[in-house]
Amino acid sequence: MSSSTEPRRVTIHDVARSAGVSRQTVSRALNDKAEIDGSTKQRVLDAARELGYRPSRFARGLVRQDTTTVGLVVPDLLNPFFTEVASGALEAARSRGWHVVVYDTADDLDQELATLQVIGAQVDAVVGYFSRSEEDLDRLTPGIPVVLIGREPRTPRFSGIGIDGEEGVREAISHLVSRGHRRIGMLDHDRRPEPSIRQQWFLRAMAEHGIPVHPGRLTRAAQTIDGGGAALATLLSAHPDVTAVFAFNDVIAIGALREARRFGLRVPADLAVVGFDGLALGTLVEPELTSVALDTRSLGALAVEEAARLVTGAAEPGRLIVRAALHLRESA
Amino acid sequence: MSSSTEPRRVTIHDVARSAGVSRQTVSRALNDKAEIDGSTKQRVLDAARELGYRPSRFARGLVRQDTTTVGLVVPDLLNPFFTEVASGALEAARSRGWHVVVYDTADDLDQELATLQVIGAQVDAVVGYFSRSEEDLDRLTPGIPVVLIGREPRTPRFSGIGIDGEEGVREAISHLVSRGHRRIGMLDHDRRPEPSIRQQWFLRAMAEHGIPVHPGRLTRAAQTIDGGGAALATLLSAHPDVTAVFAFNDVIAIGALREARRFGLRVPADLAVVGFDGLALGTLVEPELTSVALDTRSLGALAVEEAARLVTGAAEPGRLIVRAALHLRESA
DNA sequence: TTGAAAGCGCTAACAA
DNA sequence: TTGTTAGCGCTTTCAA
Numbered sequence: 001m002s003s004s005t006e007p008r009r010v011t012i013h014d015v016a017r018s019a020g021v022s023r024q025t026v027s028r029a030l031n032d033k034a035e036i037d038g039s040t041k042q043r044v045l046d047a048a049r050e051l052g053y054r055p056s057r058f059a060r061g062l063v064r065q066d067t068t069t070v071g072l073v074v075p076d077l078l079n080p081f082f083t084e085v086a087s088g089a090l091e092a093a094r095s096r097g098w099h100v101v102v103y104d105t106a107d108d109l110d111q112e113l114a115t116l117q118v119i120g121a122q123v124d125a126v127v128g129y130f131s132r133s134e135e136d137l138d139r140l141t142p143g144i145p146v147v148l149i150g151r152e153p154r155t156p157r158f159s160g161i162g163i164d165g166e167e168g169v170r171e172a173i174s175h176l177v178s179r180g181h182r183r184i185g186m187l188d189h190d191r192r193p194e195p196s197i198r199q200q201w202f203l204r205a206m207a208e209h210g211i212p213v214h215p216g217r218l219t220r221a222a223q224t225i226d227g228g229g230a231a232l233a234t235l236l237s238a239h240p241d242v243t244a245v246f247a248f249n250d251v252i253a254i255g256a257l258r259e260a261r262r263f264g265l266r267v268p269a270d271l272a273v274v275g276f277d278g279l280a281l282g283t284l285v286e287p288e289l290t291s292v293a294l295d296t297r298s299l300g301a302l303a304v305e306e307a308a309r310l311v312t313g314a315a316e317p318g319r320l321i322v323r324a325a326l327h328l329r330e331s332a
Numbered sequence: 333m334s335s336s337t338e339p340r341r342v343t344i345h346d347v348a349r350s351a352g353v354s355r356q357t358v359s360r361a362l363n364d365k366a367e368i369d370g371s372t373k374q375r376v377l378d379a380a381r382e383l384g385y386r387p388s389r390f391a392r393g394l395v396r397q398d399t400t401t402v403g404l405v406v407p408d409l410l411n412p413f414f415t416e417v418a419s420g421a422l423e424a425a426r427s428r429g430w431h432v433v434v435y436d437t438a439d440d441l442d443q444e445l446a447t448l449q450v451i452g453a454q455v456d457a458v459v460g461y462f463s464r465s466e467e468d469l470d471r472l473t474p475g476i477p478v479v480l481i482g483r484e485p486r487t488p489r490f491s492g493i494g495i496d497g498e499e500g501v502r503e504a505i506s507h508l509v510s511r512g513h514r515r516i517g518m519l520d521h522d523r524r525p526e527p528s529i530r531q532q533w534f535l536r537a538m539a540e541h542g543i544p545v546h547p548g549r550l551t552r553a554a555q556t557i558d559g560g561g562a563a564l565a566t567l568l569s570a571h572p573d574v575t576a577v578f579a580f581n582d583v584i585a586i587g588a589l590r591e592a593r594r595f596g597l598r599v600p601a602d603l604a605v606v607g608f609d610g611l612a613l614g615t616l617v618e619p620e621l622t623s624v625a626l627d628t629r630s631l632g633a634l635a636v637e638e639a640a641r642l643v644t645g646a647a648e649p650g651r652l653i654v655r656a657a658l659h660l661r662e663s664a
Numbered sequence: 665t666t667g668a669a670a671g672c673g674c675t676a677a678c679a680a
Numbered sequence: 681t682t683g684t685t686a687g688c689g690c691t692t693t694c695a696a
Binding site for chain 1: 431453
């Protein structure tokens with residue numbers, strides 16, 4: 001029967017007293033140590049169960065400094081790209097015996113801030129996607145190793161897992177051009193005022209083929225399926241002569257695919273669509289999505305491995321690059 | 333310059349000595365307490381940064397017992413169903429200021445065991461999907477509140493978030509029957525030897541319409557897109573006269589959708605397909621998937637909320653039920 | 665405004 | 681096999 005007032009924590013001391021042994025013996029029983037009598041052990045275990053005893057993870061962690069926890073921050077776990085990155089991070093962590101605390105910031109700067117404010121007290125290292133400035137990040141994660149994914153750190157304070165898709169985009173554009181496309185649009189992201197690096201790759205690849213890109217053919221899309229659809233609609237209403245589009249990512253591309261269908265356009269016959277990321281989702285849609293593909297899971301895994309290097313002091317913050325390559329499927 | 337040998341941890345004591353103050357003052361500076369001189373505070377902060385000091389989360393947690401962490405266990409984060417559940421759990425946790433440690437057991441009993449063995453030392457409560465017996469679970473999570481999702485606990489040791497899809501399945505079958513279907517197959521899961529409860533709902537609903545179900549029309553599928561496709565192929569080769577299928581879940585149903593297309597069958601004209609879960613993914617495929625839908629995110633959220641009740645002692649372990657309802661879209 | 669002392673709950677060493 | 685002692689690193693009294 002438990003008191004209905006303050007539910008004071010049951011400690012190892014209570015168990016010891018109840019079983020008539022020392023705290024040390026309780027510890028031995030609970031941790032399956034060798035030097036303990038069978039019947040004593042059973043008595044202790046019974047007492048522990050009786051009292052509903054749970055060891056404090058803090059006290060235990062304090063004395064056995066052995067567990068490592070990494071914080072993984074993503075803007076939206078439901079976005080399949082981040083799901084794949086998270087999955088890779090989880091697997092890499094598991095293979096090292098690390099634990100992963102996951103935070104979904106809902107792509108919101110305030111929630112990102114709130115996360116950063118609490119994360120420092122919970123983890124040994126932080127990996128993931130952040131929108132705040134490096135100054136902010138540094139201030140909010142004092143002394144903690146941080147690995148930025150998909151973003152080039154400007155200072156040696158952070159490690160970065162970068163993406164080099166230039167060659168992959170070049171392949172994609174060459175493919176489109178070889179199929180006779182010349183009026184090619186792009187559905188860029190709309191997160192920042194300036195164009196993405198992927199747009200730069202796109203423009204450079206187009207320039208290599210001597211094809212000018214009308215600025216109106218560069219549209220911006222929210223990073224959702226619906227956003228991709230809306231952007232395609234905008235693009236096509238202004239430039240109905242476009243025969244192919246390159247999207248900032250697969251989510252946007254899949255939205256475009258769906259919108260094209262609603263427009264009555266056949267893909268790829270009337271409109272070719274190329275995405276970026278190479279999500280598994282791209283193989284489920286009809287037609288299957290051609291994409292400049294990344295090994296998304298290794299993005300997460302590499303981030304955790306880099307975090308491990310930083311935590312152990314095996315390396316200074318550095319950068320790693322993941323390359324993208326064209327995966328030719330049906331949509332282009 | 334740091335020693336290249338044992339990288340001994342920098343403690344509050346080191347900072348105190350370096351700044352020429354007491355440990356207490358360091359604590360005050362770091363925790364933004366009021367009673368401290370501005371210049372002293374700055375000196376301490378500088379020293380801390382200089383030494384790369386990071387407070388131990390264990391020591392801090394030990395004395396401040398305020399943070400709560402819940403462990404979320406899923407068999408496969410890449411399965412969109414579990415992604416949605418996880419997303420709901422993360423949001424519910426965030427709103428309580430809880431942290432979530434996520435474990436992906438890769439649908440493997442040994443990894444589940446390994447997870448259970450370490451999770452107790454990391455979290456205040458556990459929620460998620462488990463395949464092991466309640467005896468095993470109880471033994472491995474001594475004293476820790478556990479909430480089982482999608483599984484009815486047999487003992488009051490555990491809370492459960494159950495799914496009641498009987499009415500939803502009945503709606504689905506009524507719909508199919510009203511469209512003239514009578515030879516309806518089911519693609520059940522293949523995780524256990526016995527048929528799923530969803531199959532029982534299916535058979536009961538069919539019986540209510542007085543339609544006998546040939547046992548050969550009950551097939552088993554691995555819970556992947558490919559598994560769903562393979563199962564449909566098996567079913568159709570043995571029973572080509574089937575005009576509709578009900579799948580254990582949307583993932584299997586989407587595999588069936590794809591396979592039907594490869595068979596040259598039009599959906600729903602030649603073959604109607606109904607899934608279960610109501611995943612967002614179902615709206616991305618062509619045709620959009622009709623499904624007995626669940627609020628998957630609330631499944632995760634309810635689990636965390638129940639965990640909160642157990643942790644605070646506000647309630648004894650209990651069960652909650654989430655109901656499913658037919659979402660009519662295009663595939664049936 | 666600062667410091668000294670006490671203790672959070674546990675386990676690793678050592679002694680009995 | 682068991683108990684005693686001494687911390688792990690931090691924050692909260694309380695006194696200076």
